[in-house]
Amino acid sequence: NKTILFSNPIDNFYFNVLDMYDISKIALGTITSIHLYNANLNLPHVNSIEIDGEPLCVHFLSSTSLIHSSSNNDIIMTDLNKIKSYPFMTNHRPFLAMDSNLSVIFCGDDNGIIESIDIRTNRNTQRKISILYSHERNNEICKIRYSKSNNCIISGGNDNRANLFDLRKNSIRFTMKHKAAVKGIAVNKDESKCATGGGTYDKKIKLW
Numbered sequence: 001n002k003t004i005l006f007s008n009p010i011d012n013f014y015f016n017v018l019d020m021y022d023i024s025k026i027a028l029g030t031i032t033s034i035h036l037y038n039a040n041l042n043l044p045h046v047n048s049i050e051i052d053g054e055p056l057c058v059h060f061l062s063s064t065s066l067i068h069s070s071s072n073n074d075i076i077m078t079d080l081n082k083i084k085s086y087p088f089m090t091n092h093r094p095f096l097a098m099d100s101n102l103s104v105i106f107c108g109d110d111n112g113i114i115e116s117i118d119i120r121t122n123r124n125t126q127r128k129i130s131i132l133y134s135h136e137r138n139n140e141i142c143k144i145r146y147s148k149s150n151n152c153i154i155s156g157g158n159d160n161r162a163n164l165f166d167l168r169k170n171s172i173r174f175t176m177k178h179k180a181a182v183k184g185i186a187v188n189k190d191e192s193k194c195a196t197g198g199g200t201y202d203k204k205i206k207l208w
Contacts, residue, residue: 004046008032010054014142014183016097017068021060025080029055034068036080049078049085059098059105061119067105069095075117089117089127097155099146106132106153108141114155114165133172135159142183149191156182162196178202 008031010017017029026037031054036047053072061067066078067088075095077088097108105117112135118128132153135141139158146153152173153165158181164174176182176196184197184205197205 004037012056014096016057016143017055019058019060019066021063025060025063027058027060027066029058029068034058034066034078036066036083047083049083051076051085056094056096057098059100061100061105067098067100069098069107088119092129097141097144099144099153101146101148106144106146108144108155108157110140112136112138112141112157112159114141114144114153132167132170133163133165135161135163139181142181143185145185145187145194147187147191147194154185154187154194154196156185156196160198160202162194164194174208176206176208178204178206 010029010031020026024038024040028035033051034049034055053070056069056071058068064080066080067075069075073093074087075089076085078085094110095107096110099106103120105119107115114132116130116132135157136159141155141157143156151167154162156162160178160180162176162182163172166173178198180199180202182196183199186195193207195205195207
């Protein structure tokens with residue numbers, strides 16, 4: 001076990017500011033920066049990426065690419081080889097949760113909308129943004145998971161629902177209801193089962 005202390009920890013309600021690609025690449029957003037941690041080293045080692053605005057979500061696209069959304073409604077990409085950041089998309093809306101496959105980022109915003117952003121195009125103006133579906137009552141999206149083998153998205157919202165969205169049929173296949181916001185989503189190794197966790201009023205984990 002290793003312990004590392006970070007300065008200026010952020011009070012992120014859904015805690016989507018922590019992500020891990022492998023043991024050598026762990027990212028944590030704080031109030032003023034994003035810390036990159038390499039747990040392979042005997043002594044804790046941290047690279048810091050200074051950012052504008054507080055991070056809302058941090059996500060590894062690959063072993064060499066990190067993306068985060070900010071309170072400024074920006075999406076920023078960082079080249080981890082050069083530790084250099086540049087705008088990926090600006091002035092869109094606050095994205096609170098993210099996941100991705102090799103070519104698309106799946107984002108959930110503060111208005112209950114799930115969108116896809118094509119990352120194969122290089123220019124901001126050429127990137128294809130598509131609205132996939134919405135949660136009920138325009139509530140915040142708490143968590144998103146992409147399932148490759150099922151070609152679907154699982155999203156948890158503040159509407160107390162977890163939706164399974166089929167990307168092939170472009171429709172919601174299944175909805176799991178909780179009694180509080182669905183803040184936790186986990187998929188098993190062969191992606192045949194999913195666990196969803198409800199918030200304080202619910203206090204249940206459901207398997208489906």
